[in-house]
Amino acid sequence: MQSVRRREFVLALVLASVAGSLDAIGFLHLGGYFVSFMSGNTTRMSAEAVHLNWSDAGRAVGLIGLFFVGAVVGALLSRIRDGRVTVLAASSxxxxxxxxxxxxxxxxxxPILGVAMAMGVMNATFVRDGEVSIGLTYMTGTLVKAGQRLGMAMMGGPRWLWVRYLGMWAALAAGSLLGAGAYLLWEQGALWPVFAVMAAATLVTSRVRADRASQ
Structure with missing residues (x-):
């Protein structure tokens, strides 16, 4: 993340907050299942399976499958035209x-099951050399990196790089709070303001990258 441009980092913060909002909405609507946190769904799947709750375990499996399909689709879309804009447009x-x-x-x-696929697609927004350079819907690794960079800063390394990683987690946490609050007000209708943010991010990204290409 050290080499990430400022505009890219701002977009990553916006999308992390979007992911947090959507995951909170999905979690509340689906009664304890996630649309972007597949580690949580995997744990839920296993816990339900050992209690022979096959229908609940199957829900977790279905969400994992949708997310995986979305990740495959995102990998394909990232190679079409301006991959970043294509991925953002599809997930939106x-x-x-x-x-x-x-x-x-x-x-x-x-209908909210489609959001799980959208989250898989969105993770292909930042791809470098065929690999995801910035994860948007999962923050465990990001928190580990924040801790590692803070430790390095204490030993004389880059002083503030850890703040970027912690900022990604904070963006997802803030988005989760907003998404949960919106769901309490509008239930599934809470998807509309999140969609508006995603559409705006897509348009701005498209314009910025088009201007850069024309220079």
Whole structure:
């Protein structure tokens, strides 16, 4: 993250907060399952399986599968045109579609399941040399890096690099609080303001990268 440009870091903060909001909304709506935190779903799957709660374990498996499919789709989309913009547009569209389906009086499956796929796609926003350079929906590794960089700073290394990593976690935490609060007010309708933020981030990113390419 040391080599990440300031504009990229700002976009990463915005998207981390989006991920936090969506995960909180999904967690509340699905009754304790996550749309972006697959480690949590894996633990939930195992806990339900040992108690022979196969339907609940199956829900966790389904969310993991949707996220995985989204990650595959994101990897493919990152190679189309301006990959970053393509990935952002696709993940925004999936969240918008989920929000729109939530307006229907009935649906055979919860529309918010589409958000799990969107989160898998969104993780391909920052790809460098075929690898994800900035994780957006999982923060355990980011917190570890924050601690490591703080330890290095105490030994004379870069003084403030740890703040960037901790800032990513703080952005996700803040987004989670906002998402949970919005869900208490609007339930699935809370997806709409998050979609608006994602759409705005996509448009701004597209404009910035187009201007840079024309210079």
């Amino acid at each position: 569209a999936l969240v918008g579609l989920s929000a729109a389906l939530g307006l229907l009086p009935s649906s055979p499956v919860p």
